[in-house]
Amino acid sequence: METRIFKINDITSGKDKIKEAGHIIRNGGVVVFPTETVYGIGANALDSEAVKKIFKAKNRPADNPLIVHITKTEDIYDLAENFPERARILTEAFWPGPLTVILPKKECVPDITSAGLSSVAVRMPRHEIARALINFSGVPIAAPSANISGKPSPTSGVHVVNDMLGRVDAIIEAGSCEVGVESTVLSLLDEVPVLLRPGAVTKADIESLIGEIKVHGGGNATEKVISPGMKYRHYAPEASAVLVHAGSEKFKEFALKHKETGTFFMAFNEDAENFSADFISYGSGDNPASQAKNLFSALRLLDIKKAKKVYIRLSPNNNDIGAAVYNRLLRAAQFNEIYL
Numbered sequence: 001m002e003t004r005i006f007k008i009n010d011i012t013s014g015k016d017k018i019k020e021a022g023h024i025i026r027n028g029g030v031v032v033f034p035t036e037t038v039y040g041i042g043a044n045a046l047d048s049e050a051v052k053k054i055f056k057a058k059n060r061p062a063d064n065p066l067i068v069h070i071t072k073t074e075d076i077y078d079l080a081e082n083f084p085e086r087a088r089i090l091t092e093a094f095w096p097g098p099l100t101v102i103l104p105k106k107e108c109v110p111d112i113t114s115a116g117l118s119s120v121a122v123r124m125p126r127h128e129i130a131r132a133l134i135n136f137s138g139v140p141i142a143a144p145s146a147n148i149s150g151k152p153s154p155t156s157g158v159h160v161v162n163d164m165l166g167r168v169d170a171i172i173e174a175g176s177c178e179v180g181v182e183s184t185v186l187s188l189l190d191e192v193p194v195l196l197r198p199g200a201v202t203k204a205d206i207e208s209l210i211g212e213i214k215v216h217g218g219g220n221a222t223e224k225v226i227s228p229g230m231k232y233r234h235y236a237p238e239a240s241a242v243l244v245h246a247g248s249e250k251f252k253e254f255a256l257k258h259k260e261t262g263t264f265f266m267a268f269n270e271d272a273e274n275f276s277a278d279f280i281s282y283g284s285g286d287n288p289a290s291q292a293k294n295l296f297s298a299l300r301l302l303d304i305k306k307a308k309k310v311y312i313r314l315s316p317n318n319n320d321i322g323a324a325v326y327n328r329l330l331r332a333a334q335f336n337e338i339y340l
């Protein structure tokens with residue numbers, strides 16, 4: 001398949017290209033586009049044939065449901081059976097932005113979009129290009145992260161071209177994603193809301209508005225199956241990864257003992273001076289937001305460097321967006337972690 005590339009710097013000069021991409025979606029095609037979290041691969045959420053193409057392009061298992069993207073809160077009435085008070089409060093506070101809510105779905109949402117579930121995941125992104133694309137297409141856009149299934153999510157134009165060239169009708173390339181990890185996913189199906197995937201909108205942010213929520217698996221970090229998407233090997237580099245809970249000094253000593261051809265060490269900017277070519281930084285140790293932003297690029301760099309093994313130092317700060325970073329790293333390492 002020939003993939004058209006639309007390079008866009010800003011919404012004003014890129015308007016015609018976004019319009020064109022909107023037409024492609026409206027006509028049943030598939031377009032990769034940037035959001036503030038990660039790049040998405042989008043199609044008309046209400047068109048089964050179009051959505052089928054997303055699953056094929058990503059090689060995604062059919063039992064993993066998609067998030068539907070909208071630009072106006074009232075669009076939720078076209079997709080969800082109800083819009084409870086707490087959903088109203090949360091969407092008013094965090095939309096547009098990286099929060100996805102799960103509600104009972106309306107009949108018009110095809111089974112393929114919700115993977116046969118009776119619920120639908122809805123999010124309103126805040127990235128200007130994503131919003132313009134949804135508006136120009138005139139339809140809600142189903143969009144998972146635009147990686148090949150199992151790989152780290154894409155957060156730059158280079159990542160999406162690597163993964164999706166030849167697999168989709170068009171790619172909108174527009175630089176790096178601001179947040180770097182996918183949206184917070186919150187189920188509002190039960191009496192007590194359940195956090196299915198941590199993201200930039202944190203548990204504390206949510207609880208400050210609607211009271212106590214549950215974390216799937218009770219917040220136990222080793223819980224392996226969360227929402228359908230969480231049961232597969234995920235975010236994984238080719239290298240086998242081990243998470244290391246350690247301070248800078250301990251990690252340095254550990255690295256000296258474990259140096260080997262093909263072995264890499266992933267840690268923070270502050271650790272760089274202790275290492276040489278076998279080192280990859282994923283941000284600053286005391287700044288979890290910078291780790292979120294750099295995480296998937298760092299994991300992808302391991303593949304480029306043909307790493308066979310990687311030891312990844314964890315930040316002691318697993319709060320706020322740090323919880324989302326830890327959640328993704330646990331999956332990248334298939335729950336392999338050690339404490340020094």
Ligand code: TXA
Pocket residue numbers: 035037038039040041064065066067098100102114117119120121123125143144145146181182183184185196197227228229230
């Ligand atoms: O930030 C994001 O959310 C990005 C951008 C593109 O918007 N999208 C994204 O989609 O991360 P995806 O498909 O990679 O992750 C969606 C997650 C999966 O774990 C999926 O199983 C879960 O949301 N999900 C979707 N619909 C669901 C539902 N009805 N019930 C439970 N989980 C659901």
Ligand code: MG
Pocket residue numbers: 144145153
């Ligand atoms: Mg994904």
